Amino acid sequence: MGLPKNSLTEDEKIVLEFHPHWSTLVATIFWAIVAVVVAGVVIFFIPDGDSQTLIRLIVAAVGVVAVIVVGLLPFLRWVTTSYTLTNRRLVMRHGILSRSGRDIPLTRVNDVSFSHGLIERVLGTGTLVVESGGENGQLVLKKIPRVEHTQSQLYRLVEELTDGDGIRP
Known part of the structure; x- marks a missing residue:
């Protein structure tokens, strides 16, 4: 561009x-990975129950939003x-x-x-x-x-x- x-x-x-420089993306990549790992750990440790699927979907949605905010937007800012x-x-x-x-x-x-x-x-x-x-x-x-x-x-x-x-x- x-x-x-x-x-x-x-x-x-x-x-x-x-x-x-690409080094401006190091923190972006780090925080995107942290967001994915945290969401994955929380999803894994959600106890069984009636609302387990709904809670997992909510946590996954929050994780996706976090990755977009801390990962995708800074990357797009760098690219543009x-x-x-x-x-x-x-x-x-x-x-x-x-x-x-x-x-x-x-x-x-x-x-x-x-x-x-x-x-x-x-x-x-x-x-x-x-x-x-x-x-x-x-x-x-x-x-x-x-x-x-x-x-x-x-x-x-x-x-x-x-x-x-x-x-x-």
Whole structure:
């Protein structure tokens, strides 16, 4: 679910397309598994009786709702969040039912930096900070995959647009 090709301007080319790093889904997967296990254990230990089937169905329904809330919705949020770097702009899009986005023309980018801790470095993720001249100023993007590569590509494109002399055409 990246940027549609018909959204590109003339002579605009996609350089990078990505979602937040997969590590953002670790907690989601963990809690979805916990919800399934808890529901399964509760269903297993429901004592025999007249309403055993009804109680099991209710517990199963609650378990399904829990999996949707803690598992499916965060996964859909991850899938529908995309970042696209073109040779002209940085494009962010997100939203499951309703979509919103932000485009930053590379000619307005003043500074690009990244940071990552030890675990983030091992996983190949980090935080990308893009400073732009505009009313929104600083944009902080967390859990960006290959953050160093993304930062260098973004910086390279900004330099190409400014012709390396700091003066924007």
